Each structure stands twice: as C-alpha cells, then as structure tokens.
Amino acid sequence: MTRSDVQLMLDVKAGDAQSFELLLQRYRTPLVNFLYRMVRNREQAEDLAQEVFLRVYRAREDYEPSAKFTTWLFRIATNLALNSLRDHRYQKLETSMDAPIVADAEDGDERPMEIADEHPDIEQHLVEEARKNMIRHAIEKLPEKQRAAVLLHKYQELDYAEISKVLQCSESALKSLLFRAYETLRVELAPLVASAAK
C-alpha cells in the first residue's frame, strides 16, 4: 500500500531517510515543470526545485500535518519562484529552444531541450514547435500570480481551496484571478483557440 504524502513526511520527521527519497521521486518532476514554467529557465528551475526539497528537509522536525502536503510544497515553490522572478526582473532569462542543455552531468551528454524528433516531416515539426512556443509565450506573458494560479490549476490539478492557500488569497479572489488569466490566454492564443473551438 502506498503511503500518503503526509505519512511519508511524518516518517521523515521520525528520521526515516527512505521516506524523503520517496517524496523526492514523487515530486521532483512536477516541481521542476512548475518552476520551469514559472521562471522559463531550466537550470534555474532545477536549482529552485532543489531548494524546495532542502527546505522541506530542514522543516521536517517542525512539520505538522495541518494542511495537504502538496499545498505546503507548492507554497514553498511558488514563493521561491516569485522571489526569484523579482530578483531577476531586469534580466532577460529567455533560453533559446535550440540551446543545448546538459541532460546528464555524469556522462556529459547534451541534448536539445525538447524531446526527440518523432516526426519525419520537418515542416510539420516546425509548425508544432511554433505552436508550442506560442502557448509558452502566452503563459509567460501572464502576470506572475496569474501564471502561478494557471499552472497550479492546470498542471498540478490542485483544487481552488488549495490554490488559494498556496497564493494566500481568498477563494473568490482566486476564481477572479483565474478567470482573468484564462481570458488573457484566450485572447493571446486567439488563432489557435478559434480553430480548436470549432
């Protein structure tokens, strides 16, 4: 039987290192993706995700299961991302989609950011890439708090109560925030939306 996040965290609190490892496995991908979509820089996203896990580890002795584990985890992640964005406000952190990244530091293997080309037709692939970039840029253009709300709502599938706790706002304020964000996305992605909504 799989242990719940709260149970794992309580086990970490009791000194079980294996439980921390399980939490790391369970949340490393969602956290890195969330942070990557927030800060738009992979290396920075990984650094921030590592910092999140470190903070979870540091807080283990004081951990009380008063809220859902994911609420706590993504609250740490959101605060770190928002602080990082504020710190780098005047720096342009766009990474080229063609820029190679170190996929595995141990063997030094490098690969492009996006996963392999499964499409034999290069034109088709370029069209799809352009489409993805458009979606990425639309998300990127959202104000930081709206962006966090959309990412938590769409990709982490947190409910409204949880997201409002993460963002420290009321549930009605969150609904309004999400509505405005989706409205902006609807306008920004108008050409894609029009064909998809038919």
Add this chain to the structure above:
Amino acid sequence: MKMPASEGRRYMARAVKHEGPRRKVVMSCGRMETRILAYVDGRLKESERGEMEKHLVGCAACRVRVNEFRAVGDLLDELPVIEPSGAFNARVHALVAAEPEKRRSWLAWLAPSPRIAFVASMLLVATVWLGSRPVENPAIAETDLPVVENVDYDVISNFAPLSDLSQAPDDDSSDSDATSQQQQPQQM
C-alpha cells in the same frame, strides 16, 4: 466564432436578462465570470451546474466563451513535460548531506515534553487534593500530643528590648557593644 476581448468585457459587465413568457432572470453573464472555469472543470455543484446550463441555452455568447475556455485548456495540455536532469537527485542528496546536524539548545531541556508535563500536572493535582482532604484518623487527638513542660521563659526575658539597645551611647561602637553585653545581666 470568436469574441474580441474589448467586446467581451463590455458584455461581461452587462447583465443579460433572459425574459420569456414563462421564465424570469436565469443568470447574468456577469455571474458566469466566477463559475465558467469551475463549469469547464466539472467542479460545480449540481444546482449551480443546472443554473449554468439554463443560462447557456439562452446565451450564445457564453456558449462560445465556454468552448473557448475548453480550447485554452486543451492547448495548455499540449506542452510537453520535461524531466529533471540525471544529476538532480544527487544534488539534492548533497545539499541534504551538507546540512549541519541540528543541535539542541540547552534551553530545549527546559521545555517539558507533553508526557512529562502531563505527569507533572497530575502529580500537582494529586498533591493539592491530598493536602486539602480533612484528617480522617480521629485517634490522634490534640490531647494526645506531647506537651512541652517547664519551658524556661527566663530565656526569652533575657533578651534586651530593641528600644534599650538604641539608647546605648554612640561614641565608640566597640565599647558600646561590650557595655551592652555587660549590662544585659544587670537588667535581669
């Protein structure tokens, strides 16, 4: 059919009333604002969903909006999931290993654990309770207590009253002490 943002805002601000021969106001487009996303997500309560669907039957603009919100959600699903780099876990382990062992402050010893605090409070309650109980053994009466007889009351009367000491001459303290010590037996 796509609605421009400016037009959308104007229409959102307007309360659209659906009037017919048998029904009054169903729901304004403005009220849709807070519910549209929950409706698309399938997170509305049964009654709210019914109200929403009634509105959608009579409001083409809101029907378009619902479809477009769904389309936005589908577009967001198209973004690929990235995997953390192979060194990710190793870096987390290194950070955790570099964490200094938390030393307990000496003040921590003063903070009682909940168990100790519970036991201590129970002992305190028991002590107070036992102390407040009346004496149940009548065998020990006041008359049975040993009486101290032949108290030498003279011992008490041997002490000079403080008022007398304050009247002693003040010229030489060592002399006055000696004098007072010598004078005490005379007062007896």
